[in-house]
Amino acid sequence: xxxxxxxxxLFTSGVPQGSVLGPVLFNIFIDDMDEEIESTINTFAExxxxxxxxxxxxxxxxxxxxxxRLDKWIESNNMRLxxxxxxxxxxxxxTPCSRLETEWLDSSQAERDLGVLVDSQLNMCQQCAxxxxxxxxxxxCIKNSMASRTGEVILPLYSALVRPHF
Numbered sequence: 001x002x003x004x005x006x007x008x009x010l011f012t013s014g015v016p017q018g019s020v021l022g023p024v025l026f027n028i029f030i031d032d033m034d035e036e037i038e039s040t041i042n043t044f045a046e047x048x049x050x051x052x053x054x055x056x057x058x059x060x061x062x063x064x065x066x067x068x069r070l071d072k073w074i075e076s077n078n079m080r081l082x083x084x085x086x087x088x089x090x091x092x093x094x095t096p097c098s099r100l101e102t103e104w105l106d107s108s109q110a111e112r113d114l115g116v117l118v119d120s121q122l123n124m125c126q127q128c129a130x131x132x133x134x135x136x137x138x139x140x141c142i143k144n145s146m147a148s149r150t151g152e153v154i155l156p157l158y159s160a161l162v163r164p165h166f
Contacts, residue, residue, distance in 0.1 A: 033073050039066045044114065135162050 023045070033048075034041045039062055040051040050066050052059035074081055110119040110126055117127040142157050143149070 029077075033070070036069050037066045038062050041066075049113070131165050135165050138162050138165070 026046070030043065033043075037050070038052075040053075042049045042051070048070070050063060050070070052063040052066075071081075110117055116124070117130065118124055119126060138161050139158075142154065142161065146153055146157070
């Protein structure tokens with residue numbers, strides 16, 4: 001910028017965080033990840049979700065085979081999986097267990113995906129309750145910290161601080 005160039009930096013591995021090319025390079029790197037996967041696979045940034053439907057037993061077996069394949073792919077590409085973030089949510093009346101390598105995945109009745117909390121019955125009541133609680137907390141802070149409660153003061157604060165949560 002203005003005739004000044006940044007200095008070169010040697011990276012021996014990984015992708016620089018916050019770079020323009022980072023997401024593109026990562027997508028190129030993981031392009032072959034789903035080649036042998038039978039289940040539905042969804043990726044967003046560094047998040048990977050596998051899904052299977054149909055007969056519960058066969059779906060569970062297919063999902064387990066795909067978890068094993070995914071684990072082999074991760075290992076062969078010298079990547080690491082964030083174990084605390086790995087889990088499962090079953091949309092069924094029973095909760096089968098899945099494992100990744102030798103560790104059993106934590107099973108939950110609700111799963112947060114891209115900031116939205118949905119339970120195993122595809123119900124969003126918990127999400128609504130959390131958003132309402134957060135909004136009420138912010139409203140209480142506005143109410144307790146403002147001497148003036150006129151619309152000219154409260155409405156811009158409400159628009160800036162509360163509405164973005166909905």
